[in-house]
Amino acid sequence: MARPPLTIPPEVRSRLQRLALRTRRDMGDRGYGMHHSRNKGAGLEFAQYRAYEPGDEPRRIDWKLFARSDKFFVREAEEESPVSVWMLIDASASMAQADRARADWSRMDAAKLLAMCIAQLALMQGDRFGWMALCDHGLVVADPHRGRTQFERMQIALARLESAGTFPDPATLSPLWERIGPNDLVLFLSDCFDEGGIALIERLAKAGREVLAVQLLTVEERDFPFDGGYRFREQESGAALIGDGKALRDSFLARFGEARAALAERLERVGIRHTAYVLDEAIDRPLHVFFGRGAPPA
Amino acid sequence: MTPLLLAPLGLAALAALVVPLLVHLRRRTEDVPVDFAALRWLDPHPRPRRRLRLDEWLLLVLRLLLVALLAVLLARPAVLGWDDEAPRVLAVPGIDPAAARAAAGPEAELRWIAPGFPLVGEGAPPPHAGVSSLIRQFDAELPQGAPLTILVPPVLAGVDAAPLRLTRTATWRIVDGGETAAKPAAPPSPALAVRHAQGQAAALRYFRAVAAAWSDAPRFEAGPAGALPPRKSVLVWLVPGPVPASVSDWVSAGGTALLADAAEIAMPAASEALWRDDTGAVLVEGGALGEGRLMRFTRPLVPAAMPALVDAAFPARLRELVSPPAPPPARVRAEAFAPAAGTAPFALPPRDMSGWLAVLIAFVFLAERVLATRRQRPAA
Numbered sequence: 001m002a003r004p005p006l007t008i009p010p011e012v013r014s015r016l017q018r019l020a021l022r023t024r025r026d027m028g029d030r031g032y033g034m035h036h037s038r039n040k041g042a043g044l045e046f047a048q049y050r051a052y053e054p055g056d057e058p059r060r061i062d063w064k065l066f067a068r069s070d071k072f073f074v075r076e077a078e079e080e081s082p083v084s085v086w087m088l089i090d091a092s093a094s095m096a097q098a099d100r101a102r103a104d105w106s107r108m109d110a111a112k113l114l115a116m117c118i119a120q121l122a123l124m125q126g127d128r129f130g131w132m133a134l135c136d137h138g139l140v141v142a143d144p145h146r147g148r149t150q151f152e153r154m155q156i157a158l159a160r161l162e163s164a165g166t167f168p169d170p171a172t173l174s175p176l177w178e179r180i181g182p183n184d185l186v187l188f189l190s191d192c193f194d195e196g197g198i199a200l201i202e203r204l205a206k207a208g209r210e211v212l213a214v215q216l217l218t219v220e221e222r223d224f225p226f227d228g229g230y231r232f233r234e235q236e237s238g239a240a241l242i243g244d245g246k247a248l249r250d251s252f253l254a255r256f257g258e259a260r261a262a263l264a265e266r267l268e269r270v271g272i273r274h275t276a277y278v279l280d281e282a283i284d285r286p287l288h289v290f291f292g293r294g295a296p297p298a
Numbered sequence: 299m300t301p302l303l304l305a306p307l308g309l310a311a312l313a314a315l316v317v318p319l320l321v322h323l324r325r326r327t328e329d330v331p332v333d334f335a336a337l338r339w340l341d342p343h344p345r346p347r348r349r350l351r352l353d354e355w356l357l358l359v360l361r362l363l364l365v366a367l368l369a370v371l372l373a374r375p376a377v378l379g380w381d382d383e384a385p386r387v388l389a390v391p392g393i394d395p396a397a398a399r400a401a402a403g404p405e406a407e408l409r410w411i412a413p414g415f416p417l418v419g420e421g422a423p424p425p426h427a428g429v430s431s432l433i434r435q436f437d438a439e440l441p442q443g444a445p446l447t448i449l450v451p452p453v454l455a456g457v458d459a460a461p462l463r464l465t466r467t468a469t470w471r472i473v474d475g476g477e478t479a480a481k482p483a484a485p486p487s488p489a490l491a492v493r494h495a496q497g498q499a500a501a502l503r504y505f506r507a508v509a510a511a512w513s514d515a516p517r518f519e520a521g522p523a524g525a526l527p528p529r530k531s532v533l534v535w536l537v538p539g540p541v542p543a544s545v546s547d548w549v550s551a552g553g554t555a556l557l558a559d560a561a562e563i564a565m566p567a568a569s570e571a572l573w574r575d576d577t578g579a580v581l582v583e584g585g586a587l588g589e590g591r592l593m594r595f596t597r598p599l600v601p602a603a604m605p606a607l608v609d610a611a612f613p614a615r616l617r618e619l620v621s622p623p624a625p626p627p628a629r630v631r632a633e634a635f636a637p638a639a640g641t642a643p644f645a646l647p648p649r650d651m652s653g654w655l656a657v658l659i660a661f662v663f664l665a666e667r668v669l670a671t672r673r674q675r676p677a678a
Contacts, residue, residue, distance in 0.1 A: 094335035096333070097334070220334070221336050230330050230332050233331055234335060235335060239337060240337075248340055255340075255341070256336060256339040
């Protein structure tokens with residue numbers, strides 16, 4: 001399917017400059033730096049010189065030092081981040097829902113763009129990032145890497161991603177446990193209507209992963225602006241309900257508000273930070289809620 | 299001021315009000331399908347809404363108004379008692395327009411007494427025609443309470459025999475300087491043209507004597523049947539036997555003919571006795587034929603059968619018969635003809651308001667179109 005690759009709008013990109021992906025550990029006692037570690041590797045921050053050993057890449061030899069000392073030294077930099085950022089994107093059919101007022105901006109589109117924003121943050125600070133699309137026919141997994149190549153791969157892969165089917169069952173989800181490391185940061189982008197999804201992130205949180213959940217809601221779910229006769233259809237089960245918008249509104253808003261409060265309580269109990277993103281808000285708002293210092297954009 | 303409807307049955311068109319209502323009734327039978335993932339939080343048994351619901355109230359109101367106004371237009375609205383009670387001035391044609399204007403005042407509504415009552419100063423003064431009838435008409439059509447002034451010349455022509463009695467006390471003003479009609483000259487004596495059969499000229503001498511009695515320069519000619527005289531002459535037809543069709547055609551075209559009793563012709567259906575003698579016996583009968591007049595003696599033109607032939611009054615009597623009927627007297631001294639008040643006023647016809655209503659309908663229609671074709675219109 002020939003779709004334009006996802007691009008982040010310039011104003012969002014400039015707002016992202018103010019943000020940094022931090023885990024809870026970063027914000028804890030140590031107080032500075034981003035995901036520091038003592039592992040040496042091929043990063044940018046200089047750590048030390050060591051003597052050349054056969055097998056090292058010639059391009060890693062410091063030729064200026066060789067000119068001074070006539071010996072081969074290899075530059076070693078700190079492997080900055082042991083933390084991988086995972087984006088779990090719910091690809092069930094309910095994610096395809098868009099508002100009637102803006103039919104080309106579905107929940108899925110928002111999830112993709114939000115994932116791109118997270119990837120941009122990770123790219124800017126050199127973290128590894130990977131993604132998983134949770135489809136019922138099997139997970140689409142991209143292992144975490146850092147760098148612009150990974151970002152462009154993600155752009156292409158997400159542009160191809162379609163939302164269909166139901167939320168995958170636990171058996172389909174099992175490869176997930178092998179991939180997500182113990183200290184990884186997991187961002188869960190979903191409408192959070194599926195019990196399977198909530199159970200998954202609960203287990204992840206209990207297993208020590210830091211999980212941030214973004215509940216993507218449409219404007220219609222928030223405001224319920226229906227007036228007149230409608231045939232409400234649920235995408236995944238196909239269930240339908242015929243009713244009058246005005247008559248349904250009050251009870252829906254009350255019950256939906258209760259459900260969201262129950263969800264919030266449930267997530268907080270296991271320590272999952274969460275926020276809701278409604279489709280008419282700025283796409284980077286959840287990131288400002290999670291990582292920002294000032295007020296989030298509207 | 300009483301509004302009323304001249305054709306109240308037109309209000310039956312108000313039934314058409316249901317059409318815009320139906321157009322605007324929300325089609326609730328169509329349930330718009332919409333994807334909604336949060337279905338499980340919808341009330342599965344919503345209370346049904348039975349109320350009728352309507353879209354686009356303003357447009358609906360305009361359309362209802364349009365239909366209602368059209369129905370009222372069909373019912374022909376009118377207003378009773380909404381009358382213009384400005385003073386009016388009438389002038390008899392023949393008065394100098396400048397004198398009439400001076401007498402009426404510069405602002406007054408000044409009209410000629412003529413069919414249609416044209417305004418003085420617009421176009422040429424109309425010809426003189428039935429003055430008293432027109433005054434009665436104007437008075438009857440004028441609302442009660444509107445003062446009326448009538449400007450007349452000293453001698454008024456074109457009046458009829460009845461004195462003027464109007465519904466109001468009109469001001470009767472005699473304006474000098476109008477045209478003074480000259481006393482009409484006496485009509486010339488009729489010309490007699492006698493047509494007789496060969497050798498039967500005995501009666502000729504009576505008519506020659508009549509012509510001589512009428513005028514010092516008698517206009518008389520006689521001849522055998524054949525060429526007919528000009529139509530102004532009076533034809534005296536003494537030929538016995540059937541009258542040729544050329545003679546009846548001549549009469550129908552406007553001639554006057556006097557036939558002898560021996561002439562055989564079908565007399566017009568409207569024939570009546572025109573001259574009876576002292577004993578009451580009919581001497582001349584006749585009537586109109588086409589545009590002319592056809593008369594016939596009922597007795598042979600010999601003194602034994604008709605003693606009036608040799609009577610001294612015969613020429614005068616004959617002249618009365620053949621002369622065209624004189625117009626009725628129509629001239630009167632204006633001061634003697636001043637109108638009296640006292641006739642019961644006539645009920646004025648209600649003023650028709652359809653024109654104004656049509657203008658209003660046009661505006662409402664315009665507003666409806668503007669509203670219906672504006673850009674930001676919610677999708678139906």
